[in-house]
Amino acid sequence: GEDVEQSLFLSVREGDSSVINCTYTDSSSTYLYWYKQEPGAGLQLLTYIFSNMDMKQDQRLTVLLNKKDKHLSLRIADTQTGDSAIYFCAERKNSGYALNFGKGTSLLVTP
Amino acid sequence: NAGVTQTPKFQVLKTGQSMTLQCAQDMNHEYMSWYRQDPGMGLRLIHYSVGAGITDQGEVPNGYNVSRSTTEDFPLRLLSAAPSQTSVYFCASSNTGLGTEAFFGQGTRLTVV
Numbered sequence: 001g002e003d004v005e006q007s008l009f010l011s012v013r014e015g016d017s018s019v020i021n022c023t024y025t026d027s028s029s030t031y032l033y034w035y036k037q038e039p040g041a042g043l044q045l046l047t048y049i050f051s052n053m054d055m056k057q058d059q060r061l062t063v064l065l066n067k068k069d070k071h072l073s074l075r076i077a078d079t080q081t082g083d084s085a086i087y088f089c090a091e092r093k094n095s096g097y098a099l100n101f102g103k104g105t106s107l108l109v110t111p
Numbered sequence: 112n113a114g115v116t117q118t119p120k121f122q123v124l125k126t127g128q129s130m131t132l133q134c135a136q137d138m139n140h141e142y143m144s145w146y147r148q149d150p151g152m153g154l155r156l157i158h159y160s161v162g163a164g165i166t167d168q169g170e171v172p173n174g175y176n177v178s179r180s181t182t183e184d185f186p187l188r189l190l191s192a193a194p195s196q197t198s199v200y201f202c203a204s205s206n207t208g209l210g211t212e213a214f215f216g217q218g219t220r221l222t223v224v
Binding site for chain 2: 004008033035040041042043044045048088097098099101102103104
């Protein structure tokens with residue numbers, strides 16, 4: 001199938017903001033998700049956004065959606081070392097229930 | 112509340128052996144799915160089920176079978192293991208409404224030698 005694209009690596013300093021970008025494939029996708037995976041663990045839902053929204057904020061997390069460009073971003077404010085993980089962008093296409101995942105962005109937060 | 116439980120956590124198989132990865136959820140979710148995660152490949156959908164008695168193929172179904180005899184359980188069977196099936200396998204479940212969260216198990220790390 002078509003690929004959801006993400007950059008593979010991002011390194012930031014503790015206290016800075018992190019921005020992880022994603023380009024998804026289907027303009028009719030209704031929901032877009034950000035999942036976090038810590039080493040050796042499963043995936044944990046961080047946040048999601050409905051396709052008729054431009055922005056969603058949840059504490060330190062801000063999701064921006066540009067539906068025209070099929071671009072999604074996740075901003076983490078005041079990044080902490082505990083935020084070091086792999087972050088996956090995923091789309092739920094209008095036609096089904098399965099999630100189409102990107103390859104994941106590995107975020108490294110340095111002191 | 113256990114959520115999604117996968118067993119075993121780790122498994123080593125010889126080429127040609129068969130085994131079943133177990134997945135159980137206690138949230139009465141209709142939708143369950145299996146993904147495999149490989150380095151640099153993200154998560155790819157193997158099989159999914161929208162309810163008991165209903166299964167369908169995902170992106171990479173070859174070499175795997177599934178069944179859904181109950182709402183709670185969705186086992187994944189490897190009929191004749193191959194080294195290419197070395198991967199981390201994740202089971203997920205959710206309600207079928209749009210926008211609902213998919214809950215993931217902790218994963219099964221499988222090595223085929």
